């Protein structure tokens with residue numbers, strides 16, 4: 001069970017993001033909090049500018065650093081973020097399975113002041129892109145012929161049930 005939203009932690013996610021900007025980074029931070037006690041277990045910031053890794057969003061960095069420290073998922077945790085997660089981070093959070101996400105800014109509020117994205121979409125159009133049928137997306141994908149494309153999946157199920 002999650003505790004009520006802690007305004008101090010929401011504020012911390014904003015302050016930490018501001019510090020990241022002041023240090024040359026992008027304006028995002030993520031706090032992973034024990035949902036039962038409210039204890040902050042980990043803090044992370046967006047590391048894209050620093051590392052050149054386009055996946056180094058604050059939420060992903062937090063999940064990875066906690067995995068390295070031995071926590072394989074975020075069950076029992078609340079995740080406090082500066083802004084509602086992008087689709088990549090949201091997907092990662094679904095895998096990590098925290099109890100709840102608490103965000104400071106909405107995506108709309110973020111978009112009024114900040115532009116991000118890449119060759120295929122902006123942050124504002126990212127969710128729209130995913131909502132389209134794969135054949136209608138800006139990033140093309142097509143199936144290539146392989147003799148037995150499901151062999152790895154069959155083998156995994158044979159081993160793990």
Ligand SMILES: Nc1nc2[nH]cnc2c(=O)[nH]1
Nearest residue numbers: 028046057058084085086
């Ligand atoms: N929530 C979130 N959105 C982003 N958009 C670009 N980078 C980030 C990030 O690190 N976190």
